[in-house]
C-alpha cells in the first residue's frame with residue numbers, strides 16, 4: 001500500500017490489506033476514512049471488516065463513500081470536520097485519488113487554492129481533474145431553499161426542527177428534546193422517536209444533529225440521536241466555557257472534554273452542508289455564552305434570541321448570560337436578508353394563542369417591540385428588569401449537568417444507576 005502525504009496530518013492511499021492495520025497504528029494513524037463504496041468491483045475488504053480491524057487497533061474509522069454521480073457538498077465538508085478532530089488521518093479509496101479530491105474540492109471552494117493549483121494537485125495524486133471540475137461547476141450554485149419541519153414539545157414549549165435538502169435526501173436535526181419526567185426521574189425518547197420515524201418515512205439520512213445552546217429548561221437528545229443515525233453532532237465552541245461555569249457550580253471533579261462529546265465545536269463563520277444546503281454558523285451569545293444561530297440557505301435557526309414578535313426575546317440572566325451581548329446578537333440576526341425565515345426555539349403561547357415559531361427578519365424588525373421601539377441601553381435596562389422577575393426554569397439545575405455532556409447522563413455509580421446532583425443554596429430563591 002503506497003501512502004502519499006498531503007500535509008502533516010493527512011495522507012492518502014489505496015485500499016489497505018488486513019495486515020496493514022498494525023503498521024498504520026505504529027505510524028501514528030488514529031483515524032481512517034474510507035471513501036470507496038463497498039459495492040465497487042474488485043478484491044477488497046468491506047468497510048465492516050476494515051472497521052473491526054481499525055477499532056481493534058484503537059484507530060477511529062469512518063465510512064464516507066462516494067462516486068461523482070452521488071457526491072454532495074456534505075461529503076466534502078464532512079471530510080473536513082473529520083480532519084478537525086486533529087488526529088493523524090489516512091483517507092483511502094481504490095487508489096487514493098478520490099480521497100485526495102475531497103480535500104482539494106474543499107480547498108477550492110473555500111478559496112485556499114485556485115483552479116490551476118487544483119489541477120496540478122489532482123495530477124499529483126492521480127485524480128481526474130476534468131471530472132472533478134465538471135462536478136464542481138455543476139454544484140457551484142447550491143440549494144437556495146431549506147425545507148423545514150417543526151416539532152413542538154408542549155411541556156417546555158420547545159421547538160425541535162428537521163431541516164432538509166429533499167433532493168439529496170439528507171437532513172439535520174436541531175435542538176431535539178430528551179423527555180424527562182421530573183416526578184419519577186424517568187428519561188425516555190418519545191420526542192426523539194417521533195422525529196426519527198418522520199425522517200425514516202421521508203427516506204432521508206441524517207447528516208448532523210445540532211444544538212443551538214446548552215439548554216436550561218429541558219434535556220438534549222443530541223448525542224442519543226447522533227449515535228442512532230450515525231450523524232455528526234455539533235454545538236458552538238464556547239460550550240467549553242459553559243462547561244467550566246457549570247463544572248464549578250456542580251463541583252464536578254471530572255467532565256468529558258467537549259472535543260470528545262461533540263464532533264464539531266463551531267466557530268463564528270464555520271460552514272457545513274446538509275446535502276447541498278449550505279449552513280453557516282453565527283455566534284449569538286447573550287441568552288447563554290455558547291449560543292449559536294444556524295443560517296441554512298433561506299432559513300435561520302435563531303433559537304433563544306428572538307421569540308415570536310409578540311413574545312419579545314429570550315432572557316439573559318443564566319450563568320454566562322449577558323443582556324448587552326444578546327442585543328448585539330439580535331442586531332446581527334436583523335442584518336440577515338429581510339426575507340430570511342427565522343425559526344425560534346420556544347413559544348410560550350401568550351394569552352393561550354396557538355403555538356407559532358416562524359417569522360422573518362422583516363417581521364422582527366417591524367413588530368418586535370424589544371427591538372422596534374428600543375435602543376441598546378433601553379433594551380439592556382428592560383431585559384435586566386424583566387429577568388429579575390423570572391424564576392429559573394424548573395429543570396435548570398437538573399438539565400445543565402446533562403446538557404454540558406451533550407445530553408448524556410452522568411456516569412453510572414457502582415449500583416449501575418445514574419444520579420443527578422443539585423447544588424443547595426447556590427442560587428437565590
Ligand SMILES: N[C@@H](CCC(=O)N[C@@H](CS)C(=O)NCC(=O)O)C(=O)O
Nearest residue numbers: 216217304313314315392393394395
Ligand atoms: N417556565 C419555564 C421558563 C423557561 C425559561 O426561562 N425559558 C427561557 C428560554 S430557555 C427564556 O428565555 N424565557 C423567557 C421568558 O420566560 O420570558 C420553565 O420553567 O421551563
Ligand SMILES: [Fe+2]
Nearest residue numbers: 215216287304
Ligand atoms: Fe434556552
